[in-house]
Amino acid sequence: MQIRKITQCYFSPRGTTKKVVTAIARQFSGPSVSFDLMEQPLTKQEQLSSDTLLIIGMPVYAGRIPKMCAEMLKNLKGSNTPAIAAVVYGNREYDDALIELRDLLKENGFSLISAGTFIARHSIFQDVAPNRPDTKDRRILKEFSEKSSLILDKFNENTATDLEVKGNSPYCQPGNVPLKPSGDKKCTACGLCVKVCPTHSIDIANPKKTKKDTCISCGACIQICPKNSRGYHGPLYKIAAKKFRKKCAEYKRPELFYLT
């Protein structure tokens, strides 16, 4: 089918999910718009036409897609609009995130032509998968994009079936992540973390602190801090990091799903 526009949509506090979506989008030509959910929280309904291709990427948080993104994505509507979905996870498991994203897209009028799970450096435990995506991942990502493009050429919205992906329904209950980043004495109160935080959990009056009840532990504040002041501190983090390093040592590979 002939595509006239590309829409990229992602939530990427640490930057890998955005890289994955951008890499897939490189395969397709045509005018492109991006919804970066960190900057543009989709508070109003956006309707995508049937000649648009949606390329969407979500990070996996506790085996699901981030709750705030699931809420925002209710505003992204298609009309038999073809879509390619990617979930990006930190080498533990993606659990039910992909099936959740697939169901959400279907409910909103999108037809998933392909989907993939990709591995990133873990945003909380940075010793887990520190070099992912690596050269092998990038090659797989390219093959995935090329094959998705071939499927799109043959895609017929009237005869399209549902894409089969891995995951359970009902979905797993997302666990609460108790680890929250904070600033240390290197903080100069520049306010960059205050601006970037997607849940407004840092107050400029005391930017070393984080509002624990609203923070989603995404790490955007750590990523942007020019003084390397923000991070996960404390004994609980050290114990958890050690456990995670061991538990997630196995090299996980991307998994790819295509409409047949």
Ligand SMILES: Cc1cc2nc3c(=O)[nH]c(=O)nc-3n(C[C@H](O)[C@H](O)[C@H](O)COP(=O)(O)O)c2cc1C
């Ligand atoms: C709150 C939170 C929960 C996470 N849960 C999981 C998980 O269940 N499985 C996993 O493998 N990685 C998990 N991760 C790691 C992220 O999925 C991974 O680092 C992500 O792809 C980073 O995306 P970004 O670079 O676009 O921000 C979690 C990260 C955070 C911040």
